[in-house]
Amino acid sequence: MREQAPAIEAWISLLRGQSAAVGAVNAQLVADHGLTVNDFECMLLLARAEERRLRRVDLAEQLILTASGVTRLLDGLEKEGWVDRAACASDRRVTYAVLTDEGLAKLREASKTHVADLRAFFEARYTSEELEQLAGLLGRLHADAPELDCSVD
Amino acid sequence: MREQAPAIEAWISLLRGQSAAVGAVNAQLVADHGLTVNDFECMLLLARAEERRLRRVDLAEQLILTASGVTRLLDGLEKEGWVDRAACASDRRVTYAVLTDEGLAKLREASKTHVADLRAFFEARYTSEELEQLAGLLGRLHADAPELDCSVD
DNA sequence: GCGATACAATTGACTACGCAAGCAATAGTA
């Protein structure tokens, strides 16, 4: 029952580490700005996007949420006036989520402390080399996992 | 608005990577055994504990859940007969969570595929050296973060 | 042009948590 494979160690560290980190960072962000981590990331993606807008489906993919999760996330941001809707001329099924000027202002304001908090949190634990290592390693988790879900052998 | 600090890169990778990994692994575990990742980890902690039992408070700390989260997690496991309650002789406030024989059997059965899935998932992406690196790095996230929450300067 | 199929988005019902409040038992203090 006692496990030893490095994969298992990594898995446990991932579960615990992410919970701890997200818990701390999110609490700070909520306390300081009334935004959750996903609110922030969502607005950030919009801010970086062409014309400050994205299809909901693309937002879902990048945030790793389902379509309905995005609908509900955006509901909240729309209520606050930080995000608005816009129709797509070439495909009437899609509704863009657009970051408003207020949303951009809010994002900029929140960024000031949030980015500093993030850097403080990570730089207290890692050197910049280690941060690059970590980012590189974690990035691979996102990629396809043929082994896991298509066991056709 | 566009960010470049390695800390931010690491943060994004952590958010996305964990979501992707937990999503995949959890879906597999639920499909194969009707257990969530937390169900599994909880039973695993109990299995490894002295007399296969733990105080709910200790379980909460290790799983990074609140006390109420643990109560509800255990509710489900108790309903299935995998976990039972036991009083503590020396302190009548505490109720132990005890892994039953059925629970241990269920855990062993689930372990067979789950551990293999985990190894497949991670070993498809990393060498064993990288896994050790990753586990070591992630482990630091869990430690105290004096910088973040006591900004007394 | 027309049906079958696919896709974007929303909605209702549900789950898994957290937080705050409350209860019971213990520990500290006088």
Add this chain to the structure above:
DNA sequence: TACTATTGCTTGCGTAGTCAATTGTATCGC
């Protein structure tokens, strides 16, 4: 002994997310 904290646990309520079903629009084969 009594009075006050503190601790372990549970419960009501709120929130963030999922899944399954639905609607409206596109697109493909013919």
